[in-house]
Amino acid sequence: MMEIYDVWLGFEVPWWNKAVDNPEQQLPNTMKYLEDNFDGEELVFRRSQIMRGLKKGRDKMMKMSTKYLLRPPIMYLLLTHREYGSGFLRAVLAVLAQNPVADGTVLIHDADSSEWGDYLYDDLANCPVEVRQWYTVLCQHSEEVVHFWRQFCLNKDSLVNELKKLSKQSCARPVNGDTAPILTFKEEYPTLFECLEAVFGMMMSNSRLCEQMHGALRYGLRIEQGMDEVDARRDYEVVFGYLFKQERREKDLSGRGAKRQKVSHKHNNSKDQLTMISAQLTEYLPKWLKEANELLQQPNHGIPSLTETRNKGRRDQDKKNIATQLEAHDEKVGTLTREKLTVDAMKEEADRTTPSNDKLLRMGEERLQCREHICNITTKKYWVELEIGGRRPHFHVLWFTAVKTFPHLLPFHRGGFQIPRPYWRNITQIRTKTIATNIIGSYLSMAKKVTKLICDFCHGNDSTRRNFVPKRDRQFQQNDLLEWLNFVRVVDVFDSPNAIVENAASICLSTFHAVDDHYTYTLSDDVVLTSSDDAPTEVGTAADAEVANEAQSNVNGSDPRRSSTRRRQPNSRRRYPGEESSSEEEESDEEDVANNAPVP
Helix, strand or coil, X not given: XXXXXXXXXXXXXXXXXXXXXXXXXXXXXXHHHHHHHXXXXXXXXXXXXXXXXXXXXXXXXXXXXXXXXXXXXXXXXXXXXXXXXXXXXXXXXXXXXXXXXXXXXXXXXXXXXXXXXXCCCCCHHHCCHHHHHHHHHHHHHHHHHHHHHHHCCCCCHHHHHHHHHHHCCCCCCCCCCCCCHHHHHHHHCHHHHHHHHHHHCCCCCHHHHHHHHHHHHHHCCCCCCCHHHHHHHHHHHHHHHHHHHHHHHHHHHCCCCHHHHCCCCCCCCCHHHHHHHHHHHHHHHHHHHHHHHHHHCCCCCCCCXXXXXXXXXXXXXXXXXXXXXXXXHHHHHHCCCXXXXXXXXXHHHXXXXXXXXXXXXXXXXXXXXXHHHHHHHCCHHHXXXXXXXXXXXHHHHHHHHHHHHCCCHHHHHHCCCCCCCCHHHHHHHCCCHHHHHHHHHHHHHHHHHHXXXXXXXXXXXXXXXXXXXXXXXXXCCHHHHHHHCCCCCCCCCCCCCCCECXXXXXXXXXXXXXXXXXXXXXXXXXXXXXXXXXXXXXXXXXXXXXXXXXXXXXXXXXXXXXXXXXXXXXXXXXXXXXXXXCHHHHHHHHHHHXXXXXXX
């Protein structure tokens, strides 16, 4: 977690920016294939498809990551970055200087000292680029910047000297050899590193959490409880347990009013519900006994007896189940018949197959952007999060903008679609931004319901019917109806350059183009990797052997036992549960163990 910005700003964001700006450099094989197999208008069309996919990928990456990574508190990890840490700190100091705390808490100690880097500017245009790109982002979350600055104790006296030193850093922090940048930061700023590590060092990732939950479920069982019993309990809870709970809830809601029925209810809250549990189980038990007897009467049913389970344990049945699954898998694989796939066959298949999105993309970039624009502006969230500058009140600009975009908004607001009076006379009813956005949201809900009914009538809404038309083959979509029926007017209502404030996060991320060589995952031609874990290394000459032996002795030191404890057995392989090893493998393993035994 501590190095998340090294990877994000050092590889991921710059790679996508370079791929969009210069695809020939990032995707040379793909672009060469296009030039070799297409020409003329088809080449232009295929290239536009790839460029559109790259832009969409970059926008999606920015949308997913900026929600958390360009917002406090995680954004404070930028202080550890070797190149952007100093500029980010000065941007934070500028935000803190403009937002003092009411209780008198000192946020910046010795603020008038010349030991701090420059962070106060009369004009934002005179601010350096490395500070301005972070300052525009932090200004949108100034309250969170101040809050977490105090919560992380970054305003303490013990951190003043290191923060002053970091704010004075004018260039990227050098890295010594193969030392990780985060370790260099730890050596140079130990107190600041300890402060940040105390917060983010043990932050758990989603993958680690899922793996731990899976391990707890798989290996946290008692020895007398097998996985088949766990699966049976889960099946019961998913099917019969859910139906029983739903039946008890419905009985409790039967005598309630309409408003009470919309509120969530528990399945075991009243005495009547608890009394139903025994009745439901009594009714369910004969059915279960009948199914169990039918299963036990079948030959080779595979269910062990109670005595066998008590003697061998429930885990013994798990081993047999896994062995049975492996045998079934090997049997299926053995009957597979595969044809050799050639490049010519792939090309022939590709020529016969028509991509499903060609029809959509051949509409032209202008029409596709119009559809995307309609999709964005027809959501209430867009108008709630819309950032509008200027001197006029916020809700005035928001309402006037919505009236220009939605021609039927005013008639809808007045309760009908009669001819409205001028929209500036209705402004007396719109006093806050919340009222304006609620009216816009109701209008959009009505418009979408009408166009959806028309679209379902023309194309069908049930895929099992004969008249159903798939979405790829439809002549128009719901967004097209919104424009054709004049529910939405696609005009440039943001003609004033100061009317709308652009997304500062997107502007900030679009400036990163330098990919860190450490994260390119590409080796030069003169680098050869040899792995001692998978196979023994072959040494060519006596000098090479001497160098290899010397390097191995330096790694192991004077203790010969280290060479045997960290070496993988050459003949060892992964065995599945219930699989028996052959006698030849056991003899070879015994010889390897005897040869590699530690010297007493």
